[in-house]
Structures are given as structure tokens and as C-alpha cells.
Amino acid sequence: MERAARMALRGHGQAEPNPMVGCVILDSSGNFVAEGYHHRCGGAHAEVDALRHAGARARNGTAIVTLEPCNHHGRTGPCSQALLNAGVARVAYGCCDPNPKAAGGGDMLRAAGVDAFHLPCAAAERVTAPFLYRVRTGLPWVIAKWAQSADGRIATKPGEPRWISGPESRAMVHRERGRVDAILTGMGTVLTDDPLLTVREARASRTPVRVVWDPRLSIGVDRALVRTARETPTVVACTPEALAARSVHANTLREYGVELRAVDGLRALLASLRTQCATLPAGDRTGASTVLVEAGAGLVRSLHAEGLINDVWVFTAPHTIGDAGPRSMAPMSAAALAGLPCVWHGTRGVDAVEVRRVGG
Ligand SMILES: NC(=O)c1ccc[n+]([C@@H]2O[C@H](COP(=O)([O-])OP(=O)(O)OC[C@H]3O[C@@H](n4cnc5c(N)ncnc54)[C@H](OP(=O)(O)O)[C@@H]3O)[C@@H](O)[C@H]2O)c1
Structure with missing residues (x-):
């Protein structure tokens, strides 16, 4: 078996x-x-x-x-x-x-x-x-991925190279990006890293839609995700109140090709992605089956607190970073991770990789 x-x-x-x-x-x-x-x-x-x-x-x-x-x-x-x-x-x-x-x-x-x-x-x-989870809950399966240093930091100090994990780990993440329907990130990451969140240097079975949880609808048009929204589908999700209050900004984002979604929180966002997801191939597929979260501790912890994370993929580099600010701590401590069942562990280059099941 x-x-x-x-x-x-x-x-x-x-x-x-x-x-x-x-x-x-x-x-x-x-x-x-x-x-x-x-x-x-x-x-x-x-x-x-x-x-x-x-x-x-x-x-x-x-x-x-x-x-x-x-x-x-x-x-x-x-x-x-x-x-x-x-x-x-x-x-x-x-x-x-x-x-x-x-x-x-x-x-x-x-x-x-x-x-x-x-x-x-x-x-x-x-x-x-x-x-089984999708059938039971009507939600997509959610994988939260992060790279951390040996001392549990997910961000580097200003002026230092941004990458924590090595190229082999990043290649594994790109392969996974090409297997999921959506990549979800938060505003802290959009502001700090300005990521593209596209599939690069990997064969893609799917083109994931990029999703930003931006409750206050504050994302600027200078962000890479907005500037490339015509090439790679991008959803910005905010609260209904923010969408009503910032209708002019919302229209500007739409002109850039961004799809806006007004949802009452993260659970509603995931449920809406399960129902409707622009990038899926033609056929009878209607919504996202798997969502990969590539965000900072803020969004990962919020999702975890609502019981919305199913698996975590943790890439641990052998070097330490030290104190890089309040937003640099990993979303879960080593002790919390150790308490979760291990689905798979191995190495990618010099990094240790563990996949742990949070819930399903
Ligand atoms: N190593 C990795 O794998 C990895 C991956 C992604 C990101 N990161 C790092 O994580 C750090 C960011 O973490 P994070 O927890 O701030 O971000 P996040 O989880 O990506 O985003 C969520 C939070 O962003 C916050 N936010 C900060 N500034 C904001 C603003 N001006 N407008 C709206 N929301 C804002 C919001 O906080 P409030 O709830 O307080 O409003 C929101 O809850 C960065 O240093 C980034 O490099 C590391």
C-alpha cells in the first residue's frame, strides 16, 4: 500500500x-x-x-x-x-x-x-x-511554505542578500508552484520583497493565479504583481468596506488587469478561490484545488489560527541570521513544528526540508 x-x-x-x-x-x-x-x-x-x-x-x-x-x-x-x-x-x-x-x-x-x-x-x-478535505469543507488544500535560518528567522537584515535557502530548495518551490492553482501572499511580503510569484525554471502543469490578501486595499501600482497582472493573472482580495471606500484605487488596479475580490476574511477568500479561479484549464474545473502560501509570519499565523493550513513545507538553512526585526521570526517555533506529524523530510543542497501535516 x-x-x-x-x-x-x-x-x-x-x-x-x-x-x-x-x-x-x-x-x-x-x-x-x-x-x-x-x-x-x-x-x-x-x-x-x-x-x-x-x-x-x-x-x-x-x-x-x-x-x-x-x-x-x-x-x-x-x-x-x-x-x-x-x-x-x-x-x-x-x-x-x-x-x-x-x-x-x-x-x-x-x-x-x-x-x-x-x-x-x-x-x-x-x-x-x-x-477528502476538499469534499468535506469546500475549501482548497493549503500548503504554507517558508525558508528559515538555523535560528528560526525568515527575513534577513537590511542590506544582506534576501535569499535564506539555497538554489536547490528554491527549485523545489518553483516545481510546486507549477502544480498548484494559486499562490497566496500578504502585504508585508509585497512591501518588503516585491515578489513576482511566477513559475520559473520548472515545468509547470498549471499556471497559478497570484493572490494578495490586502484587507485595506493598499497595494500600490508600482508593485511587480500589479505591473505584471496582464501577463500573469493576479487577484487582490480586500474587505467589502475597503473596496467601497477605495473605489477609485480599485478602478486603477482593474486598469492594470488586477481582479479584485471583496471577501470577509481569509476563510471566505479560500472558499471563493475554490469556487472560481481564473487560470484553470478549460473543462469542468471551476476552482482552486491547492493553494501555496508564500508569505511572512503575519499571514501564515492568521491562517493557522483559523485552522486553514493543511501542510507546512519548511526549508531550514544551516546558517544563522540573528535578530532581523520583529517581523523576521518564523511563523512556528521548532517545538511547535516537532509536534506535527512528519509527512516527508530530506535535504535540498545544504538545506534541511520537512513537510509536516497541520490538519486535514
Ligand atoms: N523566508 C520566507 O520564506 C519568507 C516568505 C515571505 C515573506 N518573508 C518575509 O516576511 C516578512 C513580512 O512578514 P509580514 O508578517 O509583515 O507579512 P505577510 O505575512 O506577508 O503579510 C501580512 C501582514 O502584512 C502586514 N502589513 C505590513 N505592512 C502593511 C501595510 N503597509 N499595509 C497593509 N498590510 C501591511 C499586515 O499586518 P497588520 O495585520 O499588522 O496590519 C498583514 O497582516 C518580510 O521580511 C519578508 O521578507 C519571508
């Missing part, structure tokens, strides 16, 4: 808004035969992909799949039927499907005489969590 979960992750960036799903096929003696995953929304499901590779060797074998096989005719046929047609004798699934339209694959297989059962597995639950 863990191997199937690793396969599922390969679909990140293309499978959404569908779940990421992976599948491993064993032959009748329990030997590995083939594996597959859901490559992209609208394409073959993981079971069909794996069965295609397995061919006749799947007969009387076992399918291990991270999510209960679907039982409905969507853009592709039901996976439960595909498993039956392949003559699979046993199906183990890591998560039950909560989607009433798709669920029932387990029951259908059991009724047809297949030994189908739920095999709970943490790795399968982790990889399915973003989909």
Missing part, C-alpha cells in the same frame, strides 16, 4: 481536482506485477493504468489501491468493473470513498465474489487527505 501511495503522489498537479490515486498489482502468488496511478483529471484511473501494464498477469491476482475503486460512469468507466473484467481475485483499498457518486466499488466487488476489503494505511490516508 505504501508503494501505491508513492505512485499516487506522481499525479500531484495533474490529477486534481480528482484524488491522487495509486495502484499496485500482484499476481496469484503475491509477486509484484505492475503499478499505475491517476496521471491527470479526465484520464485513466490508477487501477486501469496498472491493469494495462499488468495484462493477463492480473488474473487471480491482487489489486492494492489507495482509494476504494469507483463504481460510476464518469469520464472513464467504473474501476470496479475493470477489476472484475481483469479477473482480479482480491482488492485491498487504503481509504473508503466518501463521494456518494463514486462510492460503492467495494460493495459491488464483494457482491461479484471478489475478496475486497478496506486495509487502513497511514500513507494512503495522507495522499488522499487533500481530496
Whole structure:
């Protein structure tokens, strides 16, 4: 099941808004035969992909799949039927499907005489969590990313180079930018760093919309995000009161190509992105599935306080920075981070990288 979960992750960036799903096929003696995953929304499901590779060797074998096989005719046929047609004798699934339209694959297989059962597995639950969360809450899955020094600082002193993490870490962030639907930042970052928040030096499955949470609608037209809004979609979100009070400035921003959204807070902003997100490819996708937060501690802490962050990606450089001002402390302390379940950890160049699950 863990191997199937690793396969599922390969679909990140293309499978959404569908779940990421992976599948491993064993032959009748329990030997590995083939594996597959859901490559992209609208394409073959993981079971069909794996069965295609397995061919006749799947007969009387076992399918291990991270999510209960679907039982409905969507853009592709039901996976439960595909498993039956392949003559699979046993199906183990890591998560039950909560989607009433798709669920029932387990029951259908059991009724047809297949030994189908739920095999709970943490790795399968982790990889399915973003989909389950979206179905349950109507909100996008939110990843907060930051780079910090060994002494927990996310900003450098004036006059010092801005980058804290190394090029390998930044490349990882750019790859992730190319897999999400929106990148959210705050006004403190816009004022200090004037970021572009585009996907550079990485292959992009998606073009994320850039979103600024600017409750008072104070963003200037000199900011890079505004100046490039005609090339890369940009949303500035503020309160309804600010939009009414600053209607002239709002019209100027619109002339620059900025989309304005009036929302009553961060939860409403995320819900609105889930409903409507300009950059998604044509088709039946309507809103953002995944949002990457690249902001300072102010916005990250506000999101966390409202329970709106699902994963954190923390890049820790080996050097220290020292006191660089009140806005330079990382959003979470080392002790707080250590208390969160670790999804993945590794290194990128000289940086330590950890992905931790906050909630889902
Ligand atoms: N290392 C990293 O990965 C990373 C990533 C992004 C940013 N940063 C650093 O984080 C620092 C910024 O942190 P932050 O917490 O201030 O920013 P933020 O989280 O990006 O933005 C949120 C806050 O910006 C504040 N803000 C500050 N000046 C404002 C103004 N003139 N108008 C409107 N809002 C304003 C607001 O604070 P109030 O609620 O007080 O109004 C708002 O809550 C910068 O030094 C930046 O370099 C580091």
C-alpha cells in the first residue's frame, strides 16, 4: 500500500481536482506485477493504468489501491468493473470513498465474489487527505511554505542578500508552484520583497493565479504583481468596506488587469478561490484545488489560527541570521513544528526540508 501511495503522489498537479490515486498489482502468488496511478483529471484511473501494464498477469491476482475503486460512469468507466473484467481475485483499498457518486466499488466487488476489503494505511490516508478535505469543507488544500535560518528567522537584515535557502530548495518551490492553482501572499511580503510569484525554471502543469490578501486595499501600482497582472493573472482580495471606500484605487488596479475580490476574511477568500479561479484549464474545473502560501509570519499565523493550513513545507538553512526585526521570526517555533506529524523530510543542497501535516 505504501508503494501505491508513492505512485499516487506522481499525479500531484495533474490529477486534481480528482484524488491522487495509486495502484499496485500482484499476481496469484503475491509477486509484484505492475503499478499505475491517476496521471491527470479526465484520464485513466490508477487501477486501469496498472491493469494495462499488468495484462493477463492480473488474473487471480491482487489489486492494492489507495482509494476504494469507483463504481460510476464518469469520464472513464467504473474501476470496479475493470477489476472484475481483469479477473482480479482480491482488492485491498487504503481509504473508503466518501463521494456518494463514486462510492460503492467495494460493495459491488464483494457482491461479484471478489475478496475486497478496506486495509487502513497511514500513507494512503495522507495522499488522499487533500481530496477528502476538499469534499468535506469546500475549501482548497493549503500548503504554507517558508525558508528559515538555523535560528528560526525568515527575513534577513537590511542590506544582506534576501535569499535564506539555497538554489536547490528554491527549485523545489518553483516545481510546486507549477502544480498548484494559486499562490497566496500578504502585504508585508509585497512591501518588503516585491515578489513576482511566477513559475520559473520548472515545468509547470498549471499556471497559478497570484493572490494578495490586502484587507485595506493598499497595494500600490508600482508593485511587480500589479505591473505584471496582464501577463500573469493576479487577484487582490480586500474587505467589502475597503473596496467601497477605495473605489477609485480599485478602478486603477482593474486598469492594470488586477481582479479584485471583496471577501470577509481569509476563510471566505479560500472558499471563493475554490469556487472560481481564473487560470484553470478549460473543462469542468471551476476552482482552486491547492493553494501555496508564500508569505511572512503575519499571514501564515492568521491562517493557522483559523485552522486553514493543511501542510507546512519548511526549508531550514544551516546558517544563522540573528535578530532581523520583529517581523523576521518564523511563523512556528521548532517545538511547535516537532509536534506535527512528519509527512516527508530530506535535504535540498545544504538545506534541511520537512513537510509536516497541520490538519486535514
Ligand atoms: N523566508 C520566507 O520564506 C519568507 C516568505 C515571505 C515573506 N518573508 C518575509 O516576511 C516578512 C513580512 O512578514 P509580514 O508578517 O509583515 O507579512 P505577510 O505575512 O506577508 O503579510 C501580512 C501582514 O502584512 C502586514 N502589513 C505590513 N505592512 C502593511 C501595510 N503597509 N499595509 C497593509 N498590510 C501591511 C499586515 O499586518 P497588520 O495585520 O499588522 O496590519 C498583514 O497582516 C518580510 O521580511 C519578508 O521578507 C519571508
